[in-house]
Amino acid sequence: SPLHDFLQGLPKCEHHAHLEGCLSPELFFQLAERNGVPLPDPEANPAYASVATLKERYKNFTSLDDFLVFFFQGMTVLQHEQDFTDLAWTYFQRAHRDGVHHAEVFFDPEVHRERGIPYETIVDGFSKGCRRAERELGLTTRLIMCFVRHLPVSSAEKVYDEFISARHFEAGVVHGLGCSSTEIGPPKDMYRELYAAAAERGIPLTAHVGEVGDPTYISAALELGVQRIDHGIRLVDDPELMRRVAREGILLTLCPLSNVLLRCVPSLEHVPVRRFLEAGVKFSINSDDPAYVGAYILDNYCAVQEAHRLSVAEWCVIAENSVRGSWIGDSRKAELL
Numbered sequence: 032s033p034l035h036d037f038l039q040g041l042p043k044c045e046h047h048a049h050l051e052g053c054l055s056p057e058l059f060f061q062l063a064e065r066n067g068v069p070l071p072d073p074e075a076n077p078a079y080a081s082v083a084t085l086k087e088r089y090k091n092f093t094s095l096d097d098f099l100v101f102f103f104q105g106m107t108v109l110q111h112e113q114d115f116t117d118l119a120w121t122y123f124q125r126a127h128r129d130g131v132h133h134a135e136v137f138f139d140p141e142v143h144r145e146r147g148i149p150y151e152t153i154v155d156g157f158s159k160g161c162r163r164a165e166r167e168l169g170l171t172t173r174l175i176m177c178f179v180r181h182l183p184v185s186s187a188e189k190v191y192d193e194f195i196s197a198r199h200f201e202a203g204v205v206h207g208l209g210c211s212s213t214e215i216g217p218p219k220d221m222y223r224e225l226y227a228a229a230a231e232r233g234i235p236l237t238a239h240v241g242e243v244g245d246p247t248y249i250s251a252a253l254e255l256g257v258q259r260i261d262h263g264i265r266l267v268d269d270p271e272l273m274r275r276v277a278r279e280g281i282l283l284t285l286c287p288l289s290n291v292l293l294r295c296v297p298s299l300e301h302v303p304v305r306r307f308l309e310a311g312v313k314f315s316i317n318s319d320d321p322a323y324v325g326a327y328i329l330d331n332y333c334a335v336q337e338a339h340r341l342s343v344a345e346w347c348v349i350a351e352n353s354v355r356g357s358w359i360g361d362s363r364k365a366e367l368l
């Protein structure tokens with residue numbers, strides 16, 4: 032796009048990338064081999080025949096839940112601390128090339144723990160990748176632990192207790208809590224107690240809502256004390272709630288190409304970027320699961336520009352809101368502004 036160089040050079044903050052969503056089909060097969068992890072039976076699941084067939088399948092997700100099956104299957108090849116470090120480091124290098132100066136990334140400890148990987152292995156592995164990015168790339172990072180709504184609350188409680196016992200928030204190892212996975216079905220307030228306990232400790236909170244769920248999922252998350260909303264595109268269906276989100280300065284972390292690929296919207300034009308700008312709703316633009324979507328953050332910036340033709344001034348508003356909405360101190364914000 033004509034603004035490609037400008038968008039590349041714009042100092043970006045990423046707030047919505049799942050580290051497990053950075054596992055490419057190539058790395059999936061490599062790690063499966065290296066770790067002796069059995070692949071899904073290609074008879075039953077022909078997508079897993081080769082890198083090429085898996086890549087092709089990733090272009091044809093039919094819904095969020097269809098994607099999640101592949102996303103959780105992908106994770107099974109992550110076994111050792113080094114695997115988690117390698118995955119994070121690979122992402123940060125790419126983000127750095129895309130002009131990202133600060134990255135807040137999600138990870139799903141419950142899912143790894145459920146298949147026998149200790150909490151410490153997961154967090155130590157990912158946080159080593161974060162520290163390397165800070166040291167070698169000058170990229171600041173934040174790890175956000177995501178609860179997954181397809182598992183019972185008791186599973187979330189277990190990782191929360193480990194996180195508290197390890198004092199990982201106080202130590203600046205894990206900086207916030209979120210929740211993700213399937214949206215429609217589980218109770219909207221399933222993390223009420225956990226979010227209340229975390230809020231009491233001053234832990235920043237976010238939630239994946241309004242990706243496929245109606246605005247009542249968004250208001251339920253606000254009621255649980257989130258400062259941020261991941262996706263939240265369905266906010267446009269409730270103008271009153273949209274005014275409240277604008278007034279309270281809640282940041283939406285939009286993932287436009289993910290929304291198209293998972294068929295949450297029919298096309299990029301339906302990601303309500305302009306409606307949010309006009310309503311004064313703050314948002315950042317992010318990649319979500321770049322290795323599954325086949326697009327990283329700069330691809331998302333460029334695709335939004337192609338579809339919505341924003342002005343340089345509008346891009347500056349987006350970039351500035353991304354810095355101000357980051358979970359970093361004022362001195363780092365000042366460096367990024």
Ligand code: HPA
Nearest residue numbers: 049211212213239319320
């Ligand atoms: N939505 C819900 N759960 C997820 C997503 C998402 O976009 N990516 C990874 N887990």
Ligand code: ZN
Nearest residue numbers: 049211239319
């Ligand atoms: Zn997400």
